[in-house]
Amino acid sequence: MKPKYLLKIVVASIAVALIAGCSQVLDTPSYGFYNESEILKTETDANGLLLGAYSEMTKRNWNLFHNCYWIVIDFDNDHVVGPNWAMGTIGSGAFQGFWGMDRVWSGLFSIVNRCNQVLEKVPAMSIDETVKNNVLGEAQALRAWAYFTLVRMYGELPLRPKSMEADPAVKVPRSPIGEVYKFIVSDLKTAIPKLLPKGHPKGGGVGRLNKPAAHAILAHVYLTMASGNQKGVSISVRGGKETDNTAKKYTQSGVAGYETFDSQEYFKKSRAASDSIIKGNSGGSFDLAPYPDVFSKAQINGTEALWYLQFKAGTDVINNMSLWYNTTDPKLGYGGWVWVSNNFYDSFEETDLRALKGIKHQFIADGPAPYFYPQRDAAKYAWTWNDMPARYLNRAFLTKYFDVSNSALQETDGSFFLERFANVLLMFAEAENEVNGPTAAAYDALNRVRRRSKASEAPPAMTQEEFRSFVLEERGKELAQECTRKFDLLRRDIYLQVMNAIAIDQENNVKSRSKKHLLYPIPQSDIDASNKAVVQNPGW
Numbered sequence: 001m002k003p004k005y006l007l008k009i010v011v012a013s014i015a016v017a018l019i020a021g022c023s024q025v026l027d028t029p030s031y032g033f034y035n036e037s038e039i040l041k042t043e044t045d046a047n048g049l050l051l052g053a054y055s056e057m058t059k060r061n062w063n064l065f066h067n068c069y070w071i072v073i074d075f076d077n078d079h080v081v082g083p084n085w086a087m088g089t090i091g092s093g094a095f096q097g098f099w100g101m102d103r104v105w106s107g108l109f110s111i112v113n114r115c116n117q118v119l120e121k122v123p124a125m126s127i128d129e130t131v132k133n134n135v136l137g138e139a140q141a142l143r144a145w146a147y148f149t150l151v152r153m154y155g156e157l158p159l160r161p162k163s164m165e166a167d168p169a170v171k172v173p174r175s176p177i178g179e180v181y182k183f184i185v186s187d188l189k190t191a192i193p194k195l196l197p198k199g200h201p202k203g204g205g206v207g208r209l210n211k212p213a214a215h216a217i218l219a220h221v222y223l224t225m226a227s228g229n230q231k232g233v234s235i236s237v238r239g240g241k242e243t244d245n246t247a248k249k250y251t252q253s254g255v256a257g258y259e260t261f262d263s264q265e266y267f268k269k270s271r272a273a274s275d276s277i278i279k280g281n282s283g284g285s286f287d288l289a290p291y292p293d294v295f296s297k298a299q300i301n302g303t304e305a306l307w308y309l310q311f312k313a314g315t316d317v318i319n320n321m322s323l324w325y326n327t328t329d330p331k332l333g334y335g336g337w338v339w340v341s342n343n344f345y346d347s348f349e350e351t352d353l354r355a356l357k358g359i360k361h362q363f364i365a366d367g368p369a370p371y372f373y374p375q376r377d378a379a380k381y382a383w384t385w386n387d388m389p390a391r392y393l394n395r396a397f398l399t400k401y402f403d404v405s406n407s408a409l410q411e412t413d414g415s416f417f418l419e420r421f422a423n424v425l426l427m428f429a430e431a432e433n434e435v436n437g438p439t440a441a442a443y444d445a446l447n448r449v450r451r452r453s454k455a456s457e458a459p460p461a462m463t464q465e466e467f468r469s470f471v472l473e474e475r476g477k478e479l480a481q482e483c484t485r486k487f488d489l490l491r492r493d494i495y496l497q498v499m500n501a502i503a504i505d506q507e508n509n510v511k512s513r514s515k516k517h518l519l520y521p522i523p524q525s526d527i528d529a530s531n532k533a534v535v536q537n538p539g540w
Contacts, residue, residue: 040121040125041125041126043132046118046135050118050135050138050204052114053111054142057107057111057309058309058311058317060317060411063100063103064104067320068107069483070321070483071090071098071324072090072095072100072101072104072520073483073487075338076486078237078239078489079341079480081341081505081506082337082338084508084509091509092510092511093511093512093517095517095540102526104153104520106526109160113164115139115146116160116162118135118139119143120163120165120166122135130202131202133194134202137190137192137194138195139191140187140188140194141187141192141195141213141214141217144183144191147159147187148184148221152490153519154522156174157180158174158530158533158534159180159183170531171530171533172533176257177256177257177258178257181221181261184221188218188221189218192211197283198210198211198306206310207310209307210306211282211283212282212286213307213419215274215283216277216419216423219273220419220427222270222273223266223267223427226266227263227267227491228254228261229255229258229262230492233251234250234252235469236248236250237250237472237473239344239347239502240502241502241504242341242342250498255490255493263434267434270428270431274424274425274431277306277424278424278428286421287304288303288448288449288452289302289304291353291452291453291454292353292358292400297404303421304420306418306420307417309415311412311413319411319412319413320410320412321401321412321416322401322412322414323410323411323412324338325338325400325481326360326397326399326407327363327364335410336365336395339395340396340481341396348455351454351455352454354453359397359398359399360396360398362381369388369391370391371393371395372390373393373397374396375392378390378392400481425448426445426471429445429467430472430475432445434468438462449474453478476488495517496517500512514539515538521537521540522537
């Protein structure tokens, strides 16, 4: 397609308008070929072009959040469990055996390319400057998020600051990790002044990036750079083989490619970015929503939401998450393929709502009589059904993605948080501890998350190392199945040790990992298309 012809872009923009919450069926005329200046005229046009980038995350194409993103990232950690047929590839470390492995790389780079198109075409448009700047800020923040995800998955990356239209060069080599992070930080720092607060009438609306969301991504970026650079610090993690849930101490050696970062400098920057959100200085007022209501459809745009993906039943903006993560619906007859380990469940206090209400204790798996989890708590959770004795199944299903329009459908509209206020509080607590030790401010941020779930206050007078370990465990509990656990283990340089302590999980899935598993394999098709300018990651 020549740059002056935008037929495909217009059609895509109309199709993905559903992402913004539009429920109307658009009646559109047939289009011929139009000159770019004839099409890109209005604020709606600018936003439509940007929605093409968002659509890569949500549309029914199997690339990202429809299916492959959360399988590739969230099936590979110490807490997740599932049957061997589901976990035998990603869950067992055989990444190239999963049919959707390459789709995450291509989907994320499609976002990069579409954001580049926005950054190239929108500046020349004669529209409201506030709207224009917000659209440009969203494009830069979204491009930064895509590269942040890519660099944590694949390491060194080809940097493409221009679209394939503007620069079709294929021989773009991988840039060092430090250069990639420099690009990400620059994008976010440029985007933040342009972005509007959450809820601003000229902003992007529900499910779109805003100023505080970009601050949260920046805090996350800085935290990753800082913790990845640390060497010689210790951190303890609970868990191992099925019968061993003791805490094991590991020492960080530093993540390869993060050597040039100053950990203290970036911990301070992460703390500042998180604190600006907590104090309401980033463009919005946020607080924790009741648990587990925070994951309900009614609360998805509530006080805790900074950035989330909103899916809509009856459209192509849907996903498979309910099918995989939830217990089987009696009308469905299948599903419920991923749960969390018994060791993970045992790490919760009895009063913690994340265990009481965040895990399904009564459920149908092969109907009609219910199963119960766990058997030892039968007095609290079990009952007889049609004069049948209670049955027990060793599966701890989370309830985060249970509120959908129709649980009997294979593809549903469960929404997905990318950044929420609980994560901001935990990032602040971690960064504050690394800078100043376990101060009152660090404790307060941590305990706000724990109080919300009715867990006890964090133990007083912890050492810096104890607090570091406690926050990591709290992140695992609070952010389970939100695609953060593996990244946390990687940035702390303990992924291999934690996984190898399990070796084989409760469903006989292989959890042992080697050095090659620190990075994902790059699609061979992209290596070939680059005329070998892009080289494969070690071991693949």
